[in-house]
Amino acid sequence: MRHIISIRDLDRAEIDGMLDHAQALQERRYDSEALKGRLLGLLFFEPSTRTRMSFASAIARLGGDSISMDSVEASSMVKGETLADTIRVVSGYVDAIVLRHPKEGAARLASEFAQVPVINAGDGAGQHPSQTLLDLYTIRQSMPLDGVTVGLLGDLRYGRTAHSLAHALSLYKATLHTISPKGLELPSGLAGELRDAGTEVVEHDDVQEVVKDLDVLYVTRIQRERFPDSASYFKVASSYRVTPELLTGVRDHLVVLHPLPRVNEIDPRVDQLPYARYFEQSANGIPVRMAMLLRVMA
Amino acid sequence: MRRAKGEPKGLLISPIENGTVIDHITAGEALNVLRIIGITGTTQESISVATNVESGKIGFKDIVKIKNRELRKDEVDKIALIAPRASINIIRNYKVWDKKGVEIPAEVVGIVRCPNPGCISNTNEPIESCFLVQPKGLRCVYCDWLISKDITSHII
Numbered sequence: 073m074r075h076i077i078s079i080r081d082l083d084r085a086e087i088d089g090m091l092d093h094a095q096a097l098q099e100r101r102y103d104s105e106a107l108k109g110r111l112l113g114l115l116f117f118e119p120s121t122r123t124r125m126s127f128a129s130a131i132a133r134l135g136g137d138s139i140s141m142d143s144v145e146a147s148s149m150v151k152g153e154t155l156a157d158t159i160r161v162v163s164g165y166v167d168a169i170v171l172r173h174p175k176e177g178a179a180r181l182a183s184e185f186a187q188v189p190v191i192n193a194g195d196g197a198g199q200h201p202s203q204t205l206l207d208l209y210t211i212r213q214s215m216p217l218d219g220v221t222v223g224l225l226g227d228l229r230y231g232r233t234a235h236s237l238a239h240a241l242s243l244y245k246a247t248l249h250t251i252s253p254k255g256l257e258l259p260s261g262l263a264g265e266l267r268d269a270g271t272e273v274v275e276h277d278d279v280q281e282v283v284k285d286l287d288v289l290y291v292t293r294i295q296r297e298r299f300p301d302s303a304s305y306f307k308v309a310s311s312y313r314v315t316p317e318l319l320t321g322v323r324d325h326l327v328v329l330h331p332l333p334r335v336n337e338i339d340p341r342v343d344q345l346p347y348a349r350y351f352e353q354s355a356n357g358i359p360v361r362m363a364m365l366l367r368v369m370a
Numbered sequence: 371m372r373r374a375k376g377e378p379k380g381l382l383i384s385p386i387e388n389g390t391v392i393d394h395i396t397a398g399e400a401l402n403v404l405r406i407i408g409i410t411g412t413t414q415e416s417i418s419v420a421t422n423v424e425s426g427k428i429g430f431k432d433i434v435k436i437k438n439r440e441l442r443k444d445e446v447d448k449i450a451l452i453a454p455r456a457s458i459n460i461i462r463n464y465k466v467w468d469k470k471g472v473e474i475p476a477e478v479v480g481i482v483r484c485p486n487p488g489c490i491s492n493t494n495e496p497i498e499s500c501f502l503v504q505p506k507g508l509r510c511v512y513c514d515w516l517i518s519k520d521i522t523s524h525i526i
Contacts, residue, residue: 080514154495177490177512181497196488198513261516265506 074368075183075190078199079236084243090363091209098359107136110369113166114140115158116193117149117173122332122354123193123202127170130361136369139166156185163187168369171195189368197232203331204236206360210353211288214327217244225251225279226292226312226337228258233331234292235262242271249286251279253308256298279312284322289314289347291330291337315339319347329353383418389437391459396452397422400432402522403449403456406481407441415439428455443470448481450474451508452522477502482517482524489513499526 076082082090096102112131116124128138149158155173159182162169169186171179172193179192179199194200211217222241224234228250238248238258248271250258263273276282283289291314299305313336314328330338330350342348395403400419409415416437425431432453446458450472460468480498484491491499491512501508507518517524 078514154493155490156496173490174488175490175493176486176488176514177510180512181490181495184497195490196513198488261518265516268506 073186073189075179075186075192076201076364076368077179077183077190077192079201079204079240080199082201087205087208087240087243090205090360090367091212093363093366094205094209094356094359097362098356102134102362104133105135106366107131107134107369110136110167111165112136112138112365112369113162113169114138115162115169115171115173116141117155117171117178118194120172120194122357123172124170126357127191127193127202127361127365130358130365133358134362134365136167136365155181159185159190160187168365191364191368194232197230199236200232201236202357202361202364203233204240205364206353206356207233207237207290207329207331208240209356209360210329210349211327213352213356214325214349215287217241217246219245219247220287221247221249221285222288222290223249223251223279223282223286224258224290224292225314227256227294227298228252228292229256230295230298231292234258234290237290238262238266238271242266242269245270247272247274249274249276249282251276251282251312253294253312256294279314279318283318286326287323289326289328291328291334293330293333293335293337309336313337313339314342316341316345319345322347383420383433383435385464386418386435386437386461387464389435389439389461390441391461392434392436392441392446392449392453393431393457393459394425394428394453395432395434395449395456396428396454397430397432399452399522400434402452402525403432403434405525406448406452407445409436444475446470447473447475448478451478451481451503452525474503477511478508481526482508482521483526484510484513484515485517485524486510486513486515489515 114124131138163186168189170191170193171182173195176196176198178195183190192199228234266273294309296305326347327349328347332354400421418435420433422430440460456472458470459466479500482501489512500511507516509516
């Protein structure tokens with residue numbers, strides 16, 4: 073049985089294969105009844121609108137159907153049921169499970185108890201492989217992934233999307249520039265691991281130092297709850313804001329990405345610039361998630 | 371303790387008739403070794419422990435003798451994490467019947483607690499902790515957390 077739990081489980085050939093497949097799907101080269109009669113269970117123990125909707129959309133486009141829990145409050149988790157039991161029960165209802173859960177490693181645990189394939193749709197501060205695949209896919213639409221120079225901006229300590237993406241990019245000999253507020257730097261263990269894998273990781277305090285050298289600027293949200301008070305949050309957040317002024321003189325092919333939702337990290341005026349690709353990135357979630365569903369369900 | 375010059379040689383702990391002697395344990399780790407192999411004060415075994423004993427091979431070492439119990443290979447390999455140079459002697463009728471080293475296993479299950487408070491293995495789920503043994507340390511199979519130092523303090 074095939075599960076998709078962590079980007080670490082995939083080698084480069086597998087990632088490339090899924091991105092190629094997603095591209096074919098986006099070009100509408102697919103059987104719209106490929107998963108007819110198949111049922112996907114969407115188990116979201118944390119709120120998420122877009123990931124949940126995009127998986128529902130992806131299965132529907134392949135002729136399948138999906139069911140989901142009404143809400144976390146109504147779930148048996150509140151009654152004290154273990155995730156292991158929930159997974160065993162739901163395995164009997166559906167042909168595959170998409171899981172979002174607040175605890176890290178929840179998807180790995182689910183894969184041990186499930187009788188059907190499990191796709192990780194984010195587990196706590198851990199992995200979110202579908203986001204990473206669609207990030208790579210969006211970069212690849214503009215330039216080859218090999219040797220790409222990527223700036224990771226924002227909360228790199230808790231931001232799971234940045235961790236997974238950094239790991240995946242290390243398979244492509246990328247150069248990573250990290251720009252984050254003090255205390256929200258990339259964990260040193262991860263940075264060391266990336267360097268061991270041959271990836272150049274350069275730390276910066278100021279995005280202006282490096283923005284002109286980038287092929288990709290990957291912006292993540294700085295969460296207000298990480299700061300002791302609003303004043304210190306706003307001070308930091310404003311210095312990490314992407315504005316049209318910041319983007320003057322950048323490379324023509326620069327791609328600005330954001331896993332969304334954004335709050336104040338990107339000035340809405342940037343939306344009009346050719347660099348802004350975050351809405352396309354979000355839309356790319358559909359072909360990428362279709363490719364993931366076909367990989368585990370077909 | 372280093373012997374004073376001229377002090378007669380003696381045995382710190384007496385030989386056992388049958389059982390297991392774990393020798394060349396990293397000094398100071400004997401009690402952790404016992405914890406890992408599941409021997410606590412409440413179990414039945416008769417045990418002798420010597421710590422910080424002078425050793426020609428590794429400077430100072432700990433020794434553990436367990437009467438009337440022969441440890442299995444999978445039990446002793448678990449201690450390789452904290453005592454990689456330990457040797458295991460199975461004693462029968464006061465003689466060394468079998469002697470082996472320890473090999474670090476590919477994964478360690480139920481021995482080490484994941485330090486990540488957000489890890490699913492630290493909840494009431496019906497699973498044991500599980501770590502892959504990698505060159506840089508132990509990696510949690512659930513949350514990917516890497517324990518690269520001070521493994522002893524994470525032993526359950």
